[in-house]
Amino acid sequence: MSFPVKGEHLHKKFKNQIVLSDVSLTLQEGEIYGLIGPSGAGKTTLVRILLGLEKADSGKIELFEQRPTLNAFRSLGYMAQSDALYSELSAYQNLSFFASIQGLHGKAKKSRILEVAKAVELDKDLKKSVAQFSGGMKRRLSLAAALIHQPRLYLLDEPTVGLDPLIRKKLWTLFHYLKEKGATIIVTTHVMDEVAQCSRVGLLSEGKIIAEGAPKALMQRYHVSSVEDIFIAVEKEGAKK
Amino acid sequence: MRNLFAMARRIISQIVRDKRTLALLIIAPLLILTLVWYIFGAKTSEPNLAIIHYDSSDYMSAFAKNDYKRMTPLQARQALADKKIDAYVDLKNPVKVHLEGSDPQRNGLAMSKIQESMQTMQTITVTALKDELTDVIKAQQKDMQAQQQMIAQMAKAMQIYAPGALAQITQNAPKAEQPDSPHKQEKVTLDVSYLHANDDLNTFDAFGPAMVGIFVFLFIFMIGGVSFLRERTTGTLDRLMASPMKNYQIIWGYMIGFGLFVIVQSFLLTCYIVYVLQIYNVGHLLDVLIIVFILSFSALSLSILLSTFASNELQMFQFIPLVIVPQVFLSGLFPIDTLPGWVQAIGNLMPIHYSTEALRNIMIRGSGFSGWWLDGLILILFSAVFITINILVIRRQRPLTS
Ligand SMILES: Nc1ncnc2c1ncn2[C@@H]1O[C@H](COP(=O)(O)OP(=O)(O)OP(=O)(O)O)[C@@H](O)[C@H]1O
Numbered sequence: 108m109s110f111p112v113k114g115e116h117l118h119k120k121f122k123n124q125i126v127l128s129d130v131s132l133t134l135q136e137g138e139i140y141g142l143i144g145p146s147g148a149g150k151t152t153l154v155r156i157l158l159g160l161e162k163a164d165s166g167k168i169e170l171f172e173q174r175p176t177l178n179a180f181r182s183l184g185y186m187a188q189s190d191a192l193y194s195e196l197s198a199y200q201n202l203s204f205f206a207s208i209q210g211l212h213g214k215a216k217k218s219r220i221l222e223v224a225k226a227v228e229l230d231k232d233l234k235k236s237v238a239q240f241s242g243g244m245k246r247r248l249s250l251a252a253a254l255i256h257q258p259r260l261y262l263l264d265e266p267t268v269g270l271d272p273l274i275r276k277k278l279w280t281l282f283h284y285l286k287e288k289g290a291t292i293i294v295t296t297h298v299m300d301e302v303a304q305c306s307r308v309g310l311l312s313e314g315k316i317i318a319e320g321a322p323k324a325l326m327q328r329y330h331v332s333s334v335e336d337i338f339i340a341v342e343k344e345g346a347k348k
Numbered sequence: 349m350r351n352l353f354a355m356a357r358r359i360i361s362q363i364v365r366d367k368r369t370l371a372l373l374i375i376a377p378l379l380i381l382t383l384v385w386y387i388f389g390a391k392t393s394e395p396n397l398a399i400i401h402y403d404s405s406d407y408m409s410a411f412a413k414n415d416y417k418r419m420t421p422l423q424a425r426q427a428l429a430d431k432k433i434d435a436y437v438d439l440k441n442p443v444k445v446h447l448e449g450s451d452p453q454r455n456g457l458a459m460s461k462i463q464e465s466m467q468t469m470q471t472i473t474v475t476a477l478k479d480e481l482t483d484v485i486k487a488q489q490k491d492m493q494a495q496q497q498m499i500a501q502m503a504k505a506m507q508i509y510a511p512g513a514l515a516q517i518t519q520n521a522p523k524a525e526q527p528d529s530p531h532k533q534e535k536v537t538l539d540v541s542y543l544h545a546n547d548d549l550n551t552f553d554a555f556g557p558a559m560v561g562i563f564v565f566l567f568i569f570m571i572g573g574v575s576f577l578r579e580r581t582t583g584t585l586d587r588l589m590a591s592p593m594k595n596y597q598i599i600w601g602y603m604i605g606f607g608l609f610v611i612v613q614s615f616l617l618t619c620y621i622v623y624v625l626q627i628y629n630v631g632h633l634l635d636v637l638i639i640v641f642i643l644s645f646s647a648l649s650l651s652i653l654l655s656t657f658a659s660n661e662l663q664m665f666q667f668i669p670l671v672i673v674p675q676v677f678l679s680g681l682f683p684i685d686t687l688p689g690w691v692q693a694i695g696n697l698m699p700i701h702y703s704t705e706a707l708r709n710i711m712i713r714g715s716g717f718s719g720w721w722l723d724g725l726i727l728i729l730f731s732a733v734f735i736t737i738n739i740l741v742i743r744r745q746r747p748l749t750s
């Protein structure tokens with residue numbers, strides 16, 4: 108078993124605000140890890156630190172069991188919370204650019220673009236300029252850009268926000284498919300029925316991972332029937348101490 | 349290399365698809381330069397002038413019919429009051445000038461034109477005097493010739509009757525002096541010569557080199573800066589940083605992608621001002637192009653650098669009064685020799701200062717490589733410094749891999 112992502116004792120402060128305090132997180136190969144927690148809990152910050160887009164004040168990060176190098180980014184697909192697309196360009200041009208900087212060229216690139224576009228159901232809108240896309244379409248294109256180079260590790264920051272239930276379901280089928288093929292996925296989400304589909308979840312609250320484990324096991328441990336109740340249960344437990 | 353190419357190609361398609369940006373980059377500088385050209389460059393119109401009492405005057409020939417209308421005193425006074433003419437000259441002795449007087453600029457124009465004519469008038473006077481003098485001299489010469497003839501006849505007679513005595517006389521006699529060749533035309537007018545250029549150089553021609561620098565710099569700065577800023581605010585820069593792209597590839601990709609437009613823009617702009625606006629240029633077009641190009645590069649690298657300190661477009665534009673306006677004033681549009689040392693020192697930190705210097709050398713003084721290489725080098729150094737800092741900034745934002 109290998110660990111595509113390992114973060115140990117991560118601390119992060121923005122000015123005076125402590126955003127992460129002593130967070131450790133290890134992902135196992137071939138799992139979908141759900142990072143859940145209220146807004147402002149530090150999910151995005153944690154993902155960005157794991158990627159090296161933000162510097163942790165202290166702590167250690169390994170990607171694919173090594174100190175991160177540029178090469179690690181070849182096997183890594185990142186979808187940010189904002190869409191991060193070039194709105195002047197067409198969907199195809201966007202995907203083409205992101206494919207190019209990942210080293211895809213020529214026919215391989217072209218067929219791969221069509222493939223991911225189909226996977227997110229945008230194959231009919233490839234010619235459209237992104238400026239004319241709806242919010243959900245942008246979200247899906249952003250996901251497609253993260254998939255384009257077939258990475259082994261995905262870091263998806265709220266990938267399904269603003270999508271209708273049907274497409275949301277389809278995307279989760281896609282995540283499971285990627286997982287079956289051996290990819291590791293870390294997803295941040297607010298949606299609780301998505302949480303149930305994760306292999307493991309980590310509950311982030313006020314900069315700490317307060318609980319971690321398979322969703323079912325967690326619910327049993329805290330004697331609750333839904334994942335959001337875990338937060339309340341943990342809080343109560345903390346109050347008792 | 350492929351990454352660089354991909355970056356450049358993407359930026360090019362972005363600009364090409366965004367027609368507004370394209371227009372702002374290419375057409376706006378041309379429009380503004382044209383406007384400036386009309387303001388500063390318009391050949392100043394000729395003053396409307398008239399003369400009166402010209403019939404009896406010897407000087408009439410100094411006041412050409414094209415420049416001076418012939419009027420009666422009454423007409424002239426009326427025309428002056430109606431502002432139909434700016435001034436009239438009364439040729440009765442002594443010569444008098446009557447100016448309309450309400451517009452200093454037109455006064456100046458009228459006066460300089462009249463003074464020009466007065467110089468011709470002086471020449472006429474002097475020539476007339478000389479002619480008189482020549483007549484006197486000629487009369488004297490005639491007398492002298494008669495005397496000489498007499499002497500010659502006497503000499504002949506002596507040759508026959510007393511040759512010995514004659515030899516002695518010719519030896520002692522002073523040689524008859526040849527009279528000076530009559531009157532070389534003396535010049536009364538001031539002969540002005542220019543080390544560089546000539547008196548056709550108008551304000552725009554002198555401002556031109558600085559203007560070119562300012563507008564190229566301004567537009568590249570705005571568009572380059574906003575474009576890189578957007579990369580930051582939309583998060584696409586994060587995507588680039590979470591890819592195997594190297595730091596220098598991100599920055600150089602930008603420089604190259606914009607570089608293409610910079611080439612096109614420099615080319616169009618330079619050709620436009622040289623061939624369409626016909627700004628004074630004795631240098632090589634290629635030299636001008638090279639400088640404009642180097643300058644744009646420094647504008648682009650500076651704008652990328654400053655976009656780091658802005659968090660939205662408005663903040664980016666707030667740099668304009670800080671970065672562009674001082675450059676306008678210290679770039680050489682206005683003389684800065686008399687300013688305090690620290691202001692001059694700031695001027696030396698401004699890219700446009702060097703481009704203006706280089707472009708003046710090329711366009712007005714006609715220097716080649718030797719006239720601009722130093723300024724060009726300094727501009728390249730500016731870019732090199734800015735680019736290096738940009739790469740370091742990106743590096744700092746990717747803490748894991750640096
Ligand atoms: N660049 C920044 N500068 C200052 N504070 C920041 C910055 N980025 C995030 N924060 C703060 O850090 C905290 C965590 O932010 P983060 O974006 O990680 O939350 P999140 O869990 O992703 O929330 P959400 O579910 O709303 O996306 C917030 O309180 C936020 O105000």
Ligand SMILES: [Mg+2]
Nearest residue numbers: 150151152188
């Ligand atoms: Mg977030």
